[in-house]
Amino acid sequence: MSEYLLCLILFSIGLYCVVRKRNLIKIIIGIGIMEYAANLFFVLAGYRKTGRSPIFSADQQVLNMVDPLPQAVVLTAIVIGLALTLLLVAVSIKIYEKYGTFDITKINKLKG
Amino acid sequence: MIEINLLLIFMIAGALIAVRVKDLLSSVIAVGAVGIALSLGFLILKAPDLAMMQLVVEILSLIILIRATIRKDIPFSMSGGWTFNTSATIVFLALFLAVAFFALKGMPVFGNALMRVSGAYITQSPALGAKNIVAAIMLNFRALDTLGEATVLFTAIVGVLAVARKIGHKKES
Secondary structure, eight states: OHHHHHHHHHHHHHHHHHHHOOBHHHHHHHHHHHHHHHHHHHHHHTOBTTOBOSBOOTTOOGGGBOOHHHHHHHHHHHHHHHHHHHHHHHHHHHHHHHHSOOBTTTOOTTOO | OHHHHHHHHHHHHHHHHHHHOSOHHHHHHHHHHHHHHHHHHHHHTTOHHHHHHHHHHHHHHHHHHHHHHTTOOOOOOOOSOHHHHHHHHHHHHHHHHHHHHHHHHTSOOTBBOOOTTHHHHHHHGGGGTOSBHHHHIIIIITHHHHHHHHHHHHHHHHHHHHHHOSOOOOOOO
């Protein structure tokens, strides 16, 4: 179970970074760390001790390969994570051009 | 599995450095190290497709993040709002850890996946002529998911183009 617990600690570091830090780039980095931890957790949950990679060969049977379904799901999630990072960085660059800072407490032109 | 434990400890150290360090460029480089270690971890966990994909995506996102932070490493202040920030952090972390505790109690032991759904996929995919089962699941059994992924990518690119373009509206005088 120590793998699951270490994965949980990694996710907690990302959550701390998102909630506590006040720099936009740090928040994007925290979201990235959370995404890494979630992807790794999926693959860890599908691992088998005696398993091989899920590719057919002559002596390959159902029970001696790792679970391929979480890998297919995570393959989709990785690409969507790239799209998320791209969009967040584009919005932050625009905010930097307008306000001249990445600090989220200084971005207060909307305050009444 | 001592290798995956060591890699996870390395990833936690890299993430801590990325969170704590003041310089933004160093922070981005540290998170890149975490991503490369994740790629190695996928390789150890017998997922070669994921390792390749993670390597490519990590390099791309590192380039994008460096583009955002280059020559803009402004030190940020930590004054003001300390009690609210800390209490919000504690509440969120406690909520997450409580949910994770109940979720982990229902998980099977590490190394003994159930494979209730993917057993059917594995037994059916030789009839489809697919050698790589991950590719068979992505392109045959769950092709609609892949279509949705392509839609999300297209939408994100359209959003980036709409946000990041230089030309504004021309005012009619």
